Amino acid sequence: MKKLFQKSLRIHYALLSVALISILLTVSYIGAKDVDVTRQKAQRQLELRVNSLEISRNIHAQLLEAYRSINVFLLEPDKREYREYVISNLNDAILLGRELRNKGREEGNAYLENIDTITKKLQILLKNSITLLDTREDVFVLYPSLAVSNTAMRPGRIIIDNAFANIFMQFDEDNALKKTPRVFMQFVLARDTWRKALSTYRLYLANRIGTFNQKALASQERGVETNILVLKKNVEILDRYDETGILGFEVQDALEKLKEGMVVWFDGYHEVVEIHHSNKWRMDTVQMKQNIAPIIEQISQLLESVEREIDVSTTTAFANMELATGRQTALLWTIVAMGVLFILLVLSAMDRMLLKPIGMVARALKAQAFGKEISEMPVVKYAETRGLVEAFVEMNRQIHSRQVDLEHQATHDGLTSLPNRVLLDDRLKYTLQLSKRNRKQFGLLVIDLDNFKEVNDTLGHHVGDALLQDVGLRLDRILRDIDTVARLGGDEFAIIIQDCDESQAVMVAEKIQTAFEPSSRINELDLYVSASIGIALYPQHGTDGASLLRHADIAMYRAKQNHYDYSVYNENDDDYSIQRLELANDLRQALEENSLSIQYQPKLNLLSGNVSGVEALIRWNHRKFGMIPAEDLVELAEQTGQIKSLTLWVLANAIRQCAEWNNQGNDLAVSVNLSVYNLKDTELVHHVRELLEKYQLEESRLCLEITESAMMANPLHAIDTLHLLNKMGVNLAIDDYGTGFSSLAYLKQLPVDELKIDKSFVINMERDEDDEVIVRSTVDLAHNLGLRVTAEGVESELVWCQLANMGCDDVQGYYMSHPLSTNEFNDWIKRAEYRHFALPH
Incomplete structure (x- = not known):
């Protein structure tokens, strides 16, 4: 048992925890007993204020119920029982306010003035609510735009309809007019446009009042305006026919009536639009926002103020708790002191048994990370820290192994094992520095396989991958050890040719084309590879890696465009080629x-x-x-x-x-x-x-x-x-x-x-x-x-x-x-x- 106690940190912490919990439970029991006695005394004092708070809350409840009934009645005015509920709830709230006032007078409280204000506002709220309910029952008061449609726009519509009826009646009766089909079709077009405008207006009015589709309101309003403009245009055309005298007196008179009705109807329509764009398109909402909700909010705030004053007045009932609070404070400080002592003991034990061994392990691992020799790993006697040291050692071994693999994966292409763009950029930077220092040239070649997509689409990606691997091997075989071939991605490769001029770079491009001439034997198929090669030279075509790569890419696309084996970068093609290059890449992606x-x-x-x-x-x-x-x-x-x-x-x-x-x-x-x-x-x-x-x-x-x-x-x-x-x-x-x-x-x-x-x-x-x-x-x-x-x-x-x-x-x-x-x-x-x-x- 003694040996187990010495070897496990858990047992140390368990014994210390049991001792501290026992002390805390004892102190807590004493404090709880003292608080219970004080609570019983305070409860008797609180009973004296319960009635006043209950009345205040009942007023709150009546207000909320009245507000709910108002909303239900606004949605369904045919349920007249909710109208009675509103009036009943507010009358009950007024009676409760008077009762609360009487309670306050009996106790001599200082919040009587607020209670009087509450009662007066409840009476105002009752009056405003009745007005709101009456408004909801009268549809023409509720929706002012309906009144405008009925009183201002209806006469104009009747005039327009009668005018069109008279016009077409004259066309039926007058043989001379029948010989003017263009005029007749113009009147038909005007009538159809008027019907579209009227239909769209009705949808607009119904949508605005019924709020079926708010997003469509603007579109419907534009539809009415568009039809109005078209109708005016049609009438202007008919006026020009009128000037020729081919319409006849009856049609001319009807046309004048039509224009008169249009003015009346259009003026009414613009008044409706103005109402709909204001906040008065629905009056119950205005009254709700201005006359109901603010008063309810004010009454609620006054009731909350009364309740706060009641709460403040009850603080005297807790005077006897001050002594108990002092005793509880002393107990709390005692608990804090015990906790601090426990923490110090735990820290001391952790430093001796845990932190010092872990620090030794950390220093050993840090020394190993910087390549320094480790004198020896610390010897630990506790199971927890010994397992930690062993885990760190194994983790360090695995991290080192994975780091090697990750470095290779990060710098090499997974399919061809050639350097990838990351390693190419690094070697390009090194080659640039070396060439600048030695004042030598070098070449950068970008290679794109022709019709490679068709191989993938026709034979499958596995054949395309095998073909890319074969291409990578062929490129690697024809280059010197000091040169670099990399896969940029897809069917694109790049090559850095050290210490070469333009003629030597062209020779390498021709060697690449020669290397591609034999077919690649893949899955019993002979596949022939051709490529377009772009050549950029340092320092003629760029003094940084990005410029050289871009210029070699442009040259490659120029070679592909003209069906050349290779092309050397020409700055005259730069602007055109950049856009064409982007479009070509985007077209392939599209x-x-x-x-x-x-x-x-x-x-x-x-x-x-x-x-x-x-x-x-x-x-x-x-x-x-x-x-x-x-x-x-x-x-x-x-x-x-x-x-x-x-x-x-x-x-x-x-x-x-x-x-x-x-x-x-x-x-x-x-x-x-x-x-x-x-x-x-x-x-x-x-x-x-x-x-x-x-x-x-x-x-x-x-x-x-x-x-x-x-x-x-x-x-x-x-x-x-x-x-x-x-x-x-x-x-x-x-x-x-x-x-x-x-x-x-x-x-x-x-x-x-x-x-x-x-x-x-x-x-x-x-x-x-x-x-x-x-x-x-x-x-x-x-x-x-x-x-x-x-x-x-x-x-x-x-x-x-x-x-x-x-x-x-x-x-x-x-x-x-x-x-x-x-x-x-x-x-x-x-x-x-x-x-x-x-x-x-």
Whole structure:
């Protein structure tokens, strides 16, 4: 037992704690007994004040119940019993106030003046509450805007409605007016606008009074104002017709009445808006804030003051507790002294048995951390501290092992084991310092693998990772020991070539391209690697690491853009390349994150007016540069080798959406534009077939549009690709016809189904006879060759009619619809807004 007592700190602390607890319990019992006796004496004194406090609290309760009943009645005025509850509660509170006054007079208290004030305010509150309840029951007093609508705006509405009725009656009776359809349609438009304004106003009034949707109030108010402006504009147009004298006296008189009613109704409407923008749009709320809530708050504060005064007056009942408090203070000081003594004893024991051994361990570990020799670890006899020393020793060993691993992981790429960007930056700084001191040059190469994304997407990331490992090994083998090759991330690598000029850096770039020529054998597949290399030299192209890396990156993108094996940095390309570099990187990310969008512009059949199809148009709203024009986007994708990915993205989304529309019962086809680079892609036909099968869309529902310039770039290969697509059943169209240099003989060889006339000829056709002749000739030519004709850029009814007379098949342009998002197109076709474009049979 003695041995156990010496070896365990817990037993030491347990015995000391038991002794201290025993002393504290004894002292606490004595203090509690003394407090109990004093409490009994004070309780008898407190009973004398209980009645007054209870009356005060009952007044509080009656006030709260009256306030609750007021709120219930304001919400549901048909529950008249709550009106009686309010009056009853306040009358009871007044009676309780008088009773409290009588109690105070009997005891001779000094708070009688506050009680009198409470009684008077309760009487005022009762009067104000009755006024509020009466207001809630009268809807025209409750909502001043309703009174304005009923008294000021209603006569104006009646005048307007009667004016429109008289006008249309005259149109029915007067044969002369029937011959002026434009005037009739203008009156119909004015009447419809008036009905929209009146309907929106009613929604606005109902929403404001019923508080159905507060967020919609501003929108509804703007809707009324917009319709009012449109109506005024329509009336101005009708006034101009009136000046021509074609309206007749009866219609002129009705038009004057219409304007008179508009003035009356608009003035009333502005008065309603002014009321709704003020705090008096609902009078019960105003009365509640001004006449009810403040008085309740004042009465509550007075009652709290009375209760405080009652509490203050009871302090004399506790005079006898002062002596007990003194005794308790002495006991507390005794407990504090014992606690201090216990703490000192514990500290002394901890210093001897715990802190000194731990300090010795800490000094030993610190010496080891700084590489100093440790004389010896301390010998400890207590189990707790001995375990601590052993744990510290083991922890130190594991930390050292993990630190080594972490340092390697922090500076090397986990996939290729090459140095990463962190270690590259460190060696770049060292090389800069060394080159500055020795006045020597060095080169920095940035390498980006071509079409690596396609390897990942087609064969999987495991194949892409194996390919990156093989690339890392090839780069490492061709370099000297003093050079550094690092993986920057993704498919980008960087190389520091020590002590080299431009010609030597170019030689290294050529060696790299040579090293990439043999195929990489991965999973029984032979994969060929090509790369774009950018070269920056110190000090010609930069004197710090960031500049050299940026300039080498720009040179790399210049090489990729021009399909060079390598490119040396040229400062003339800097500004342009920086933006293109950012856009190229962001485009790759946008394709991966599916953050591009497609808008669809409808194509309408001229004869029936029905929607025959849509053209898919790519859109990119860049977070920094805003909306990127489609032409710039396609050019960027072509120059950075991303045109295939971009086209496949558009094809997949357009085909999927078209299939969805057709499954919903919409008979639609979709057109997608192809680039010259797409026609060079030997896998284009395969990808198109896969997407059509995936989304189960008929081949005839897809139309691929190719410009003349795209076909002329490589006409033989283009014809072969087009024949394969045509054989599959996909429709083909020549886009922007008339802007290229294709001949009629060449046009006859193409397996196309449709010819689209460029909008530059169509848009000015109504003013330029030459353009009209060109368009008419093109329509006749296409029909003679058995092709359908679509005219782009139709922006007016006159051009629509001219094209119909020429026998054009389909049209596309802003006159029918701007390009629309998917949701906008769904709404547009549901509303059947295209129906009115059909020509009369």
